[in-house]
Amino acid sequence: xxxxxxxxLLIPSGPAADLGxxxxxxxxxxxxxxxxxxxxSVTTWTNNLCDPTCRLEAYEHPWLTHSSYILYRKAALRxxxxxxxxxxxxxFTVQEPxxxxxxxxxxxxxxxxxxxxxxxKRYFGCL
Numbered sequence: 001x002x003x004x005x006x007x008x009l010l011i012p013s014g015p016a017a018d019l020g021x022x023x024x025x026x027x028x029x030x031x032x033x034x035x036x037x038x039x040x041s042v043t044t045w046t047n048n049l050c051d052p053t054c055r056l057e058a059y060e061h062p063w064l065t066h067s068s069y070i071l072y073r074k075a076a077l078r079x080x081x082x083x084x085x086x087x088x089x090x091x092f093t094v095q096e097p098x099x100x101x102x103x104x105x106x107x108x109x110x111x112x113x114x115x116x117x118x119x120x121k122r123y124f125g126c127l
Contacts, residue, residue: 001084002031006103008061009083010093013041024063026070026098026106028124031080038124039078040106041071054109060102063095070106072113075120 007027012020028038045055045067054070086092098106110116111126121127 001080003027003037003080003083004031004097005029005107006097006100008063008095008098009039009087010063010095011039011041011086012091022093024061024095026103028075028107028110035080036077037080037083038075038110038120040075040110042068043071045069051113051115053113053115054105056102061096061098070109070113072109072120073115073117075110075116077120077123 010022
């Protein structure tokens with residue numbers, strides 16, 4: 001299956017003590033010709049040491065219940081086949097897409113955040 005930008009998935013990404021904890025991930029691009037998608041994770045805003053590039057509030061997506069931010073330093077390329085397998089196995093859950101305005105902020109932040117890995121910026125056309 002091909003994934004569309006602004007789509008969201010719940011993916012297990014908790015700490016070792018809580019492997020069942022899932023975080024919302026945002027698909028930043030349509031599946032490319034190599035079958036890849038760029039995903040970024042949404043995580044809880046805890047203090048001013050968090051990356052301020054793209055802060056989100058609870059009203060910006062039904063899954064969010066408190067202030068959060070995009071964890072650009074953990075941005076990752078994932079094969080669409082991996083995403084398919086995770087959904088088929090019940091490990092990943094498809095959620096509602098991000099609204100357009102919020103998605104634009106998230107997408108623009110890939111290039112703006114100082115924490116986005118260089119290889120991700122290169123893939124995304126920032127460099």
